Amino acid sequence: MTNQEIAKILYEISAYLEMQDVAFKPRAYEKVAEVVESLSEPLTSIHSKGGIKAIQDVPGVGISIAETIEELIKTGHSKHYEELKKNTPVDLANLIRVEGLGPKKIKALYNKLGVRNLKDLEKSAKAGKIRKLAGFGPKSEENILKGLDFLSRSSGRFTLGAALPLVRETEDRLRGLKGVKKAQVAGSIRRWKETVGDVDILVVSDKAELVMDYFINMPEVGRVLAHGKTKSAITLKNGLDVDLRVLPPESYGSALAYFTGSKAHNVALRQIAINKGYKLNEYGLFKGERQIAGKTEEEIYKKLGLDYVEPELRELTGEVEAAQEHILPNLIKRSDLRGDLQVQTNWTDGEKSIKEMASAAMKSGLEYIVITDHTKRLAMTNGLDERRIVQQMKEIDKVNAGLKAKGLKFTILKGSECDILKDGTMDLSDSTLSKLDVVGASVHSHFNLPREDQTKRIQKAISNPSVDILFHPTGRLIQRREAYAVDMGAIIDSAKKTKTVLEIDAFPDRLDLKDEYIRQCVEVGVKMSIDSDAHTDSHFSVLEYGVAQARRGWAKRSDIINAWPVSKMLKFLK
DNA sequence: GCCGTTTTCGGCCCGACTGTTTTCAGTCG
Numbered sequence: 001m002t003n004q005e006i007a008k009i010l011y012e013i014s015a016y017l018e019m020q021d022v023a024f025k026p027r028a029y030e031k032v033a034e035v036v037e038s039l040s041e042p043l044t045s046i047h048s049k050g051g052i053k054a055i056q057d058v059p060g061v062g063i064s065i066a067e068t069i070e071e072l073i074k075t076g077h078s079k080h081y082e083e084l085k086k087n088t089p090v091d092l093a094n095l096i097r098v099e100g101l102g103p104k105k106i107k108a109l110y111n112k113l114g115v116r117n118l119k120d121l122e123k124s125a126k127a128g129k130i131r132k133l134a135g136f137g138p139k140s141e142e143n144i145l146k147g148l149d150f151l152s153r154s155s156g157r158f159t160l161g162a163a164l165p166l167v168r169e170t171e172d173r174l175r176g177l178k179g180v181k182k183a184q185v186a187g188s189i190r191r192w193k194e195t196v197g198d199v200d201i202l203v204v205s206d207k208a209e210l211v212m213d214y215f216i217n218m219p220e221v222g223r224v225l226a227h228g229k230t231k232s233a234i235t236l237k238n239g240l241d242v243d244l245r246v247l248p249p250e251s252y253g254s255a256l257a258y259f260t261g262s263k264a265h266n267v268a269l270r271q272i273a274i275n276k277g278y279k280l281n282e283y284g285l286f287k288g289e290r291q292i293a294g295k296t297e298e299e300i301y302k303k304l305g306l307d308y309v310e311p312e313l314r315e316l317t318g319e320v321e322a323a324q325e326h327i328l329p330n331l332i333k334r335s336d337l338r339g340d341l342q343v344q345t346n347w348t349d350g351e352k353s354i355k356e357m358a359s360a361a362m363k364s365g366l367e368y369i370v371i372t373d374h375t376k377r378l379a380m381t382n383g384l385d386e387r388r389i390v391q392q393m394k395e396i397d398k399v400n401a402g403l404k405a406k407g408l409k410f411t412i413l414k415g416s417e418c419d420i421l422k423d424g425t426m427d428l429s430d431s432t433l434s435k436l437d438v439v440g441a442s443v444h445s446h447f448n449l450p451r452e453d454q455t456k457r458i459q460k461a462i463s464n465p466s467v468d469i470l471f472h473p474t475g476r477l478i479q480r481r482e483a484y485a486v487d488m489g490a491i492i493d494s495a496k497k498t499k500t501v502l503e504i505d506a507f508p509d510r511l512d513l514k515d516e517y518i519r520q521c522v523e524v525g526v527k528m529s530i531d532s533d534a535h536t537d538s539h540f541s542v543l544e545y546g547v548a549q550a551r552r553g554w555a556k557r558s559d560i561i562n563a564w565p566v567s568k569m570l571k572f573l574k
Numbered sequence: 575g576c577c578g579t580t581t582t583c584g585g586c587c588c589g590a591c592t593g594t595t596t597t598c599a600g601t602c603g
């Protein structure tokens with residue numbers, strides 16, 4: 001059972017208890033569900049290492065919830081959960097997704113109208129039965145129908161790459177409004193989470209109503225969910241939910257912290273505030289009635305005795321303790337990147353020439369790139385064979401000479417994105433690979449091998465003395481293709497032994513390595529590269545996603561080899 | 575159900591908005 005599946009059941013238990021008016025327990029289950037969701041290690045592995053005792057070490061988990069989790073891991077079932085479900089046999093997981101419906105209303109709908117699932121709900125709403133219930137009215141009935149309609153069309157979460165450009169544009173337009181002093185996106189986008197459920201934007205303005213009016217009337221708005229003086233919420237036509245808050249300047253920092261989250265991180269901050277005799281909310285840090293911080297995030301962390309925590313780290317995975325002990329890492333920045341180790345050209349499936357890609361990389365502030373076109377196994381990309389790659393090496397020499405003649409300090413290195421064949425051997429001969437500056441190895445076929453075989457295949461490839469980097473190590477495409485089955489713990493171990501670099505592919509639908517693997521690499525000392533995987537000249541812009549992902553994995557400049565000068569980087573490679 | 579640098583008992587984060595009410599419960603984040 002995955003952490004996500006366990007979290008889902010804990011959320012449901014919480015909702016069932018809430019339904020029955022049980023006090024405090026719902027919050028206890030919900031808290032644990034939130035923690036479990038963002039845990040970097042699978043509960044199954046925590047359990048297999050340390051048993052139920054180790055489960056109890058997860059924050060918020062006591063005897064009772066630990067037993068439920070252990071039961072789920074061992075049997076896939078929970079008696080407690082099934083008992084609750086038997087008492088109120090409703091499709092809680094789906095009903096609760098309807099905007100405006102919570103446990104209490106679902107209970108009333110079940111008790112009075114026998115609503116068990118979305119279908120029943122739609123029937124009752126359409127028959128006009130819901131408006132007659134106590135506590136409901138015509139408006140709630142209408143909202144339920146709207147919510148159902150939205151659910152049937154909604155695609156759920158967005159990739160960060162799809163949401164961020166839209167959000168930046170909205171931010172810019174809000175900044176341009178009269179009376180607006182600041183506009184800043186918070187929420188999971190500010191933490192650079194790879195997918196986005198909804199968007200939170202904060203605005204400092206003394207003309208709140210004007211801002212709200214503008215916001216709910218933007219042309220891309222599909223539906224207005226709430227419209228108040230300080231808070232409004234909309235759904236865009238493409239299904240993305242956006243919340244807007246207008247704040248006074250003295251609360252900007254506390255609101256930014258509050259709405260940036262994560263929720264678990266905030267709860268931890270709040271607890272520290274309480275322990276110090278303060279109160280922390282979105283309006284500031286208070287001692288009694290007096291605000292003692294709130295204008296900036298920095299002063300809030302400082303007053304709580306913490307070092308400033310970068311948004312990418314605020315997932316309650318040890319950053320609060322590290323901030324207390326003043327041992328937070330100095331995270332890598334976009335400006336630290338000097339090179340890009342995966343770039344394709346029109347020799348295979350890229351759009352631009354070697355020269356054009358080099359010039360775009362220079363404009364992006366880089367000092368070197370590695371040309372890594374595909375190899376012959378990927379016939380559909382016109383992959384290079386031994387003969388053509390030798391030609392390409394000559395071409396690179398020529399372009400480098402041209403750059404030097406112009407007095408430009410930029411280096412184009414010779415490389416390859418060489419296919420890993422089914423048996424773990426490489427698509428180009430060792431003698432060819434050994435002539436290249438940088439060899440990347442990639443899996444592009446046989447995604448469905450059994451986990452053990454896939455792991456061995458990749459281990460064999462990276463033990464090749466010419467292979468420097470494993471490109472997009474797990475092959476996932478966010479929301480489109482699962483990672484292939486592979487034991488990443490074993491791959492990271494092998495990378496350490498063979499001195500192989502693991503890539504963080506920065507393309508926003510890959511972000512492969514994901515954050516938790518990056519953190520494992522940092523912990524054991526496996527070096528990584530942040531590469532654009534550029535297929536055209538505009539693609540160097542995706543490097544910022546890769547840097548953010550690296551930061552989410554606690555990576556420093558010393559962990560990322562293309563943040564090093566080219567000579568040091570080359571010396572490090574095999 | 576969980577937790578403890580006042581506590582092993584007695585507290586639990588908290589404010590905005592909506593739709594129903596006529597002072598508030600439910601939902602959301």
